[in-house]
Amino acid sequence: MDTALVIGGTRFIGRHLVAELLAHDYDVTTFNRGTHDNPFADDDRVARVEGDRTERRALLDAKRTVDPDAVFDCVAYKPRDVESATDIFGDVDAYVYVSSGAAYAAEEVPKREGETRLESCSAEEATDDSSATYGARKAAGDRIVFEAAARGVPAMAVRPPVVYGPHDYTERLAYWVERVAERDEIVVPGDGTNLWQRVYVEDVARGLRLVAEDGEPGEAYNVGDRNAVTLDGMLDLIADALDTSVERSYTSPRELSIVDLGPGEFPLYRDAPHVLDTTKIAELGYESTPPAEAMQRTVDAHREHGRTGDDNGPDRETEDRLLDVLDTV
Structure with a gap:
C-alpha cells in the first residue's frame, strides 16, 4: 500500500495516525471540514481534501481525488456513516473503521472479539448524538463492516478502550x-x-496501520495497553x-x-472492570508502549x-x- 486517506486527521487519533503513516512512507491525504486547526498545514507531505464526511458526494469527490489504497475512518459516529463509506470505498485495498471498546455489551474479563456480546442499536439510537448511545452506534458500525466484508469489501474494525496521550482534547x-x-x-x-484499560494514542495509530496492512476483512481487532x-x-x-x-x-x-x-x-x-484481550492484534506484530x-x-x-x-x-x-x-x- 502506498496511498492513504485519513477521514479526520487533525485532532487526536487521526493526527497521530497521519504521523504513523508518514513514518512508514505513505502518501497521506486528510479529509475533513476544516473546523479545527490543521497541524499539517505547513507539511507538504500531507495533502488535504475539504468536505463533510456525512455527505455522500463529498466522500465520492475525496475518493476520486485521492484514489487511496487504504482508508482510515476516524470520525464515523453513526451507522449510516460506515454504511456509506463501505459502499464508496468498496474497491480499496483496506477500509479500517475506528470503533470502540464501548461496543461491547457483556461485562466479561477480558472482552474478546467474536465472543463477547456487542451492544444492540435501535433505529432511534442509530441517529442519536448523545454519549449514552455511543457504544451502541459503534457496535452497529462494526456489524456494517462485517456485512460489507461478506460481500467482498476489505473492511475491518479496530476497537480501542479509553485513549490517552498528547493532544487528547477530552482531557x-x-x-x-x-x-x-x-x-x-x-x-x-x-x-x-x-x-x-486504556491505550496510548501512538499505539492506536500503529494498530490501525497494522490492521490495514495485514488484517483480515470482516474482523475486529482490540487494541490496548498490554x-x-x-x-x-x-x-x-x-x-x-x-x-x-x-x-x-x-x-x-x-x-x-x-x-x-x-x-x-x-x-x-x-x-466493572473493562479489559480487552489484545492477543489477536499482537499476532499482526502489535506491541504497546x-x-x-x-x-x-x-x-x-x-x-x-x-x-x-x-x-x-x-x-x-x-x-x-x-x-x-x-x-x-
Whole structure:
C-alpha cells in the first residue's frame, strides 16, 4: 500500500495516525471540514481534501481525488456513516473503521472479539448524538463492516478502550494529572482498584496501520495497553512522571454522597472492570508502549499545553468540602 486517506486527521487519533503513516512512507491525504486547526498545514507531505464526511458526494469527490489504497475512518459516529463509506470505498485495498471498546455489551474479563456480546442499536439510537448511545452506534458500525466484508469489501474494525496521550482534547486523564501536580491530597473514588484499560494514542495509530496492512476483512481487532493498570496504578505513573507524590483519600459512595457526588462523576472510573484481550492484534506484530514511557510523554504534553481537565470531574471546592468533612470523622 502506498496511498492513504485519513477521514479526520487533525485532532487526536487521526493526527497521530497521519504521523504513523508518514513514518512508514505513505502518501497521506486528510479529509475533513476544516473546523479545527490543521497541524499539517505547513507539511507538504500531507495533502488535504475539504468536505463533510456525512455527505455522500463529498466522500465520492475525496475518493476520486485521492484514489487511496487504504482508508482510515476516524470520525464515523453513526451507522449510516460506515454504511456509506463501505459502499464508496468498496474497491480499496483496506477500509479500517475506528470503533470502540464501548461496543461491547457483556461485562466479561477480558472482552474478546467474536465472543463477547456487542451492544444492540435501535433505529432511534442509530441517529442519536448523545454519549449514552455511543457504544451502541459503534457496535452497529462494526456489524456494517462485517456485512460489507461478506460481500467482498476489505473492511475491518479496530476497537480501542479509553485513549490517552498528547493532544487528547477530552482531557479525561489531564484531570488527574492536574490534581496530582497541584494538590497535596486528592479524592479517589472507591479503593483505587477499579480497572478500566486504556491505550496510548501512538499505539492506536500503529494498530490501525497494522490492521490495514495485514488484517483480515470482516474482523475486529482490540487494541490496548498490554499492561492494564488500576486507577491507583495510573496515579502512581502520573506521580512518577511528575517526580512527586500525593496523599489519596479513598472514598465510598456513601462518603461521596455527603457532597452530592457519585464515583462515576470522576473521570476514568468504572464500576466493572473493562479489559480487552489484545492477543489477536499482537499476532499482526502489535506491541504497546510501556506504561511509564507513555505516561511520561502524556504528562509532559498536558503540562506544556496547560490542559487541566477542569470540566471533567468534581471541582476543587467540592473536593475540599469533602476532605474537610472526612478529616473531622
